[in-house]
Amino acid sequence: MSGAGQSAGGGRAKLIARVERIHDHAPDTRSLFLSLVDGKYLRFVPGQFISITIPLGDEVRSRPYTIASSPEDRGSFEICFNEVPGGRGVAWLFERSVGDTIEFAGPFGSFTMEQVPQVEIGLIAEGTAIAPIRPILKRAFAASSIPKMHLIYAAPDQQHLLYRAELDEYARAEPNFTFEPVIAAADAIYDRLLELAQQRWIDADADRTRQFYICGVGKGVIRLRDLLRGSGYERRAVHYEQW
Ligand SMILES: Cc1cc2nc3c(=O)[nH]c(=O)nc-3n(C[C@H](O)[C@H](O)[C@H](O)COP(=O)(O)OP(=O)(O)OC[C@H]3O[C@@H](n4cnc5c(N)ncnc54)[C@H](O)[C@@H]3O)c2cc1C
Numbered sequence: 001m002s003g004a005g006q007s008a009g010g011g012r013a014k015l016i017a018r019v020e021r022i023h024d025h026a027p028d029t030r031s032l033f034l035s036l037v038d039g040k041y042l043r044f045v046p047g048q049f050i051s052i053t054i055p056l057g058d059e060v061r062s063r064p065y066t067i068a069s070s071p072e073d074r075g076s077f078e079i080c081f082n083e084v085p086g087g088r089g090v091a092w093l094f095e096r097s098v099g100d101t102i103e104f105a106g107p108f109g110s111f112t113m114e115q116v117p118q119v120e121i122g123l124i125a126e127g128t129a130i131a132p133i134r135p136i137l138k139r140a141f142a143a144s145s146i147p148k149m150h151l152i153y154a155a156p157d158q159q160h161l162l163y164r165a166e167l168d169e170y171a172r173a174e175p176n177f178t179f180e181p182v183i184a185a186a187d188a189i190y191d192r193l194l195e196l197a198q199q200r201w202i203d204a205d206a207d208r209t210r211q212f213y214i215c216g217v218g219k220g221v222i223r224l225r226d227l228l229r230g231s232g233y234e235r236r237a238v239h240y241e242q243w
Contacts, residue, residue: 019100064108117147
């Protein structure tokens with residue numbers, strides 16, 4: 001569970017990808033499907049991100065975007081993002097068209113599951129922060145022994161619960177996987193997630209062997225992390241990525 005960027009072929013060297021396809025999940029949420037212009041496949045570990053160079057005229061930004069697809073999905077790789085109030089970096093990404101090129105470095109990041117743990121796994125995400133969880137889940141499903149996994153995934157409405165059909169299908173096909181979609185007002189999402197985590201993984205039993213993968217935006221992620229760690233789960237068992 002540590003910096004797999006280099007081992008996955010990443011590094012600071014700049015790479016160039018072409019936009020092959022665009023998919024709109026919702027008016028404010030989009031996926032870009034990218035291919036390296038040199039024809040090679042990007043090597044990465046599920047859960048990693050790339051760092052995109054965003055030239056804005058008055059400044060050049062570098063922003064991380066998680067790879068929402070799996071290494072096994074040969075061909076292009078996917079990033080998924082949403083509009084942010086005042087977010088000029090992501091606004092630039094929304095302006096990209098098919099055929100445009102994007103410069104990036106990576107992959108980077110240690111929010112990964114390189115060894116599938118043989119204990120129960122709790123996964124928590126909201127909105128586009130399902131991006132790292134999606135390939136992590138797929139990796140776990142490919143393990144010779146699939147651990148028991150429960151995903152709590154929240155959004156303000158149905159259209160922002162991304163990859164819903166795919167997640168429902170996993171829940172139907174994989175006896176060890178359960179999926180709990182949650183609709184909550186944007187400003188109440190983390191209160192709801194905290195409540196559900198408390199009920200399911202703290203109050204329900206005394207088992208503290210579980211591992212957790214939490215991804216989301218802002219301080220709510222830290223509140224979830226602290227709730228679980230403060231309730232007896234080991235520090236290193238609670239993996240999190242805060243956007
Ligand atoms: C490791 C990592 C991986 C990330 N992966 C993704 C990804 O796959 N998809 C994605 O959409 N974003 C992702 N982000 C966030 C992304 O890098 C940018 O921060 C975001 O797009 C806003 O950048 P900006 O330059 O437009 O605005 P900024 O001016 O830099 O940000 C404005 C504010 O928006 C908040 N913010 C950041 N991301 C979001 C979001 N998704 N929704 C609402 N508010 C947000 C920030 O906390 C900041 O306060 C990731 C961040 C990190 C640290």
